[in-house]
Amino acid sequence: MTEIFNITLLSLQVSAIATVISLLVGLPFGTWLALGNFRGRSFILSIINTGMALPPVVVGLVVAIMLWRSGPLGSLHLIYTPVAIIIAQTIIAAPVVTGLTAAALEALDPRLQQQLLGLGASRGQMIWYLWREARLPLLAALMAGFGSVISEVGASMMVGGNIRGQTRVLTTAIVLETSKGEFGQALALSTLLLVLTYLINLALTWIQQRGAKK
């Protein structure tokens, strides 16, 4: 029971940290892409949109190569640690948050920027109020980012190694139990993962809908 609790806690920790980092990167980057008018913008957006569909195993492979003992970042000794999973999950979630942030802001009336500036907003105030105006799709971006990492298995397995008591998360534990033929255990863990994901999304949806009525 304690082991399942620890696995669940670690799953939530790494995915929450990866989602927060993705938000810290993706919100400003997506805003810059949405509001900017520069050469190469469409190209960067197309790369980000491709990144939204990045296969977790490919991310896992690249991160594993980088962090491998003989790899360029091998001296950091991060392979098979929770930090390695956070790095891989951030690479998976960041394009999702960036792409959906850009889409959310691009969906606003473009004259809204001029209106806010025309009322005396500074650049920072303008961006803050645009975020406020797009808060519902931005929260959806956050939910999508979290959903993309809490449910992935390939990257966590490759860079975390599924080490008992250290890097085992819910998804990698489910794979392990299935490979052992312990379907009952695997089903129980799957149900736990689904319930957790549901509860987190329920809370975010509640916040989102409360924002819609405000």
Next chain:
Amino acid sequence: MIQIRDLLIQRNGIDALRIDSLDIQRGETLTVVGPNGAGKSTLLLALARLIKPASGEIIYDGRSQKQWDELEYRRKISFVFQSPLLMDMSVEQNVALGLTFRGTPKEEISERVGKWMKQLGVEALSKRRAGQLSGGEAQRVSLARAFVLDPELLLLDEPFSALDPPTRAKLFEDLSALLKEDHRTAVFVTHNLNEATKLSHRIAVIVGGILRQVGTAKQIKSRPADETVAAFLHELPQ
């Protein structure tokens, strides 16, 4: 108050507006008329410093735009767009928006917002969400949001064009009274020559991205500067 000299504004590499010389006096209401796409809104955007001129100068209170801090300059101005562009918040919060940007104390915001909501007849709607307003109500809120800032220069870009005729007429009367009451400097864009004549001290005619003529309604109607102006005036609703 404002001197425009040799102004050229380009949009997407094409000349959008050319003005050799235009002065706007303090307390004056200047109405800008011209066909769609003539460059009227471009003039307002340039005056608000929301687009940069390719060349030429806009001098405000004796200082060129380069000599003004951008934010300080923009905070002397209020801009009312064709559509109300209200934020997804209450009427009261929308009217308070510009004051919030300026860091005005809460008590002062409350007092000024209350005054201008009353003045524009939207006091009863103060707690209502912007999305629940009719077109006329929303534009009244938009005007209150601009007037509450007590701007040195008010820029109005066809604020009534999307309204039905009775609402438009009523709102025009109210705006006209407000502008006359406090002698505010305003630049007003419209298609309606009747409105232009009633509201303004002078009219500027822009056709094809060029400022063709500036003068009183009487001067423009009786002595159009050229055939282009005459043809345009002939087509306007009187």
